Amino acid sequence: MATYNKGILGAFSGKVGPVVGATWRGKDVMRSLPKKSNRLATAFQQQQRSKFAMATEFLSSVQPVVSRYFGGNTGLKTRRNQAMSYLMKEAIVFNEPNYEWDYTKVLISKGDLLGINNGQVAAGTGQNLEFTWSNNSEQGEAEVTDKLVLVVYEPTSKATVYSLNAGSRSSRSATLELPNFLSGLEVQVWATFVASDDKLAATSLYLGAITVG
Structure with missing residues (x-):
């Protein structure tokens, strides 16, 4: 593998003849095509x-x-x-x-912002999930304007529903509406807080598995 400075054609990615162009650790690199192997994987x-x-x-x-x-x-x-x-x-x-x-x-976010305190999720009416938590703003770098981020995952269908702004840290509750086809299925749920400018994030909290109404 070799690094190279951008010439008149600039950087490239993908296969060109016998070499492959890519970016590795912030540098433009070229490497030769790998040779095919008949050996079985260990x-x-x-x-x-x-x-x-x-x-x-x-x-x-x-x-x-x-x-x-x-x-x-x-x-x-x-x-x-x-x-x-x-x-x-x-x-x-x-x-x-x-x-x-x-x-x-499983984590869906990782950072130093203060996370969710007393976070809980429950099945609401229809296909809604109801979330509650304690307002722990003004502790550390936590602010009342921090955004609630939610992720819901159904393992069999691989369906994912998420919200990047389901509420604020100070609101203490939020509702997430799921699609009809998830009715009666068990989903996995995570939640986290992020700063209003997206510059800080908390490490996410697993809220558990819950059956959608």
């Missing part, structure tokens, strides 16, 4: 591929949230990459004979 490689596929599928569904609020963009590792690394290490567990999610350890 058990460890197969496990990593399974975990990677699970994490990729989930992250794709919550990309608008993770890309804003998971860690920080340092130029070396994107927010999505940070989330991928965390999920593969902490939230995907082996339960013979397959890997599965430990939803209690």
Whole structure:
């Protein structure tokens, strides 16, 4: 792999002849095409591929949230990459004979802002979910204007519903309306607070599994 300065044609990505252009840790790089191998993947490689596929599928569904609020963009590792690394290490567990999610350890945001206090979710009328929490603004960097961010995930259909501004920290309650096809299904729910200017985020809280009315 080699780095290069932008010439008259500028940087490029993808395959061009025998080389591939890409961006790695904020630098433009070129590398030769990998050689095909007939060797079978080891058990460890197969496990990593399974975990990677699970994490990729989930992250794709919550990309608008993770890309804003998971860690920080340092130029070396994107927010999505940070989330991928965390999920593969902490939230995907082996339960013979397959890997599965430990939803209690899944995070959809990660940061230093004060998180949700006494957060709860309950099934409301129709396909609504009702959220409540305590107002802990003015503690640390928490503000009354911090926005509530919600993520709801249905594992079988892979359906995801999210809100980037479901209410303010001081409002103490919020309602999220879900689509009709989720009626009667069990969903996984997370919530977090982010600053009104999106510059700070809290580490998300798993609120549990709940059956939609």
